[in-house]
Amino acid sequence: MPALQALRPRSAQVALAVGFAVAGCLIGTFYHPEPWRPFGPGAYLLTLLIALPLALREKRASGVLVVTAAGFAGYLLLGYQPSLNFWCPTIAFVSVCARERRGRVVRGAVLLAAVIALSGTCGRLPWPVTVVQALIVPAVACVVGLTQRRLAQRNAELRRLTVLLDEQQRQEARRAVLDERFRIARELHDTISQHMTIVTLQTGLAQYTFHSDPAAAHRALGIAATAGRDTLDDLRRLLVVLRTYDLGGATGEQDPSAPIPDDLLAGIDRIPALAERLEAAGLRVVVHFSGARRPLHPGIELCAYRVVQEALTNVAKHSTAHAADVTVDYLDQELRVTVLDEGAPDAAPGAFANTPGSGHGLIGMRERAKIWHGSLTAGARPGGGFQVRLRIPLGEEVASPAPKEDTLRGRTRVQDPDPDSGSGSGQRPTMT
Template identity: 90%
Template sequence: MPELQALRPRSASVALAVGFAVAGCLVGTFYHPEPWRPFGPGAYLLTLLIALPLALREKWASGVLVVTAAGFAGYLLLGHQPSLNFWCPAVAFVSVCARERRGRVVRGAVLLAAVIALSGTCGRLPWPVTVVQALIVPAVAGAVGLTQRRLAQRNAELRRLTVLLDEQQRQEARRAVLDERFRIARELHDTISQHMTIVTLQTGLAQYTFHSDPAAAHQALGVAATAGRDTLDDLRRLLVVLRTYDLGGATGGQGPSAREDPSAPIPDDLLAGIDRVPALAERLEAAGLRVAVHFSGTRRPLHPGIELCAYRVVQEALTNVVKHSTAGAADVTVDYLDQELRVTVVDEGAPDAAPGALANTPGSGHGLIGMRERAKIWHGSLTAEARPGGGFQVRLRIPLGEEGASPAPEKDALRGRAQVQDRDRDRDRDSGRP
């Protein structure tokens, strides 16, 4: 069926062919001056033979030109007067110029010029008129056909570009969905991981000391309950954002659009900032980790997205210390420089552990990947490595100049996600971090 539909002539071509056939027959019927032959049945058949093949000129342009030229030549040689069928070979040649290769176009031009010259000769026109007519008719028909060819090529290119644009739009839509999924995954991981680590450790301690030291078990359960309430509060804040706020936009309809500021999805009053790091350190002390927080430089408010990035990196780094290290203390240093923010988290490691002893600690690798993605969004960098004397160090650097004032497109951060995962997996194998 598709093959038959492809061979079916277009209605416009059919109408043109029928129009030339009817017009040629009418002119021959009512106009046959002397000394031309009377317009009889043979003339009608030849007129139909010349005109009707034009219905198929879009499928077989060269063949239609040959048929119409041969029919018109026979019509003239039999002594019939030239009529409107004079234009049928010219119309067929237009299709040849629009669709066929250069060689066929040249041969078709020669054939059409010969037929037009024969028409002028049979019509007893002066030879200069015959020559000019034989040159002008193929030239005009060829120009029209070449114009049609260029239009067809441009339309084909436009269709190709339209399909390509549509595919790019679908890819952008899929990428936007993935961006939001990764962003929400980071928020959930960074929000829940630290609190649930405390809950897990404290409930395990309570279970262990339930009979031997009820007071310690009671205290551990209290710490776990506080961490659980903090988890619920953070989840409520995140749900508020997901329900009421465009994750890619700015607050209050002001500021950059969703696509211009993809890394500041949360209103200012819902963002965790650097000023919350001391409170984070106090909570972790309940889990047995002493955290010293140091600030240097001129403390000043930064972009909410940068504040959130720094806080989440500190939170994830300290959570990893609690989960994957036996270190009893860690240091957090926040340096406000003129053009850069530096955040360093260092743990002292286990007193009796050799360097690299944590390499056997299993982990998913999502924590370091999320931290590096956050840093890359703000044109920053993050390094996480074991210290030569034991312990582990995480260092975040974010530029605060004009380049750091606006986020990089998050798709740039996610484009290298596979490479980051591979690099982190190799580094974590040596450092013992998840």
């Protein structure tokens, strides 16, 4: 069955073969000049033998050429007029040139030239005409066939390239989906991890003190409820951003400086509020600011905030320290953020984690820094504790003077004095 299906001709080839057969029979019936023999049953059979094999010329080009040439030679030798049968071996030879090897093409050209010469001789044409006809017809058919071969090769190459392009597009689509999943996972990790740490710690404290100190349990549950509401707010904000804006624009075709609404993204101004929540969970956080405050791109603000959030969450979850220090330095060409903890007094130097972590947080922080062409280093401090440092180049960020003192969520944050002004005692101010 597969062999029969492979030999099944296309409808266009069948129509061509039937058309030549019908036209040859009709012309032979109504037009038979002297001295050609009258068109009889033998002529009809030979006409069908010459024309109908053309339906298989795409599958068996050389065989079709031999059959049509032999049939046409017998047709001529029996004294019938050439009519349209003249073109059947020529069309078969075109298919030979388009599909067969060079040796078969040469043999086919010789066979076609011999049949054309026989046609001229039987038609009593002058010998120069017969010779020219025997040379020109195979040459023209060969050119047409080779042109078809080149077109077929180009079409095959186009099909191959189309398949490769389609596969590449599918791979790019899969890669885009994976990148989007990684980005969403990073955002969810950075958003939920810190809040859920507070909720876990406070609900554990409430469970522990439920009977012995109901007031403390009540306060712990209130802090956990507040952290839960903050989690919902951040999730809502995150979903809006993921649906509407590309937070990693620097890694794609979008411009990383494209504006993003400030109310959708967390910024450096929210770091003190973050410190407040962690203080309620039992981790004392001191926040320092230095340098000339100025508005930065919201993506850079989000990067700094998320790094501080993840670093402080790691301190609360994995470190033996009870306090952490956050420093935000606004330099002329760089934003530098440092988060460090001193470690527990009785901890060995370099001790950091008392519970295992997945390591995804550190990977996410480094990815965020890379998006904005920055760098992030993290490691144990020689004297104990752990340090995370983020550095982001600011380039030509436009600075606008910020007040030396502002209020956020009921607390006052005091800027460091300008180190170049000569004022101040050199001590870093802290959250008050």
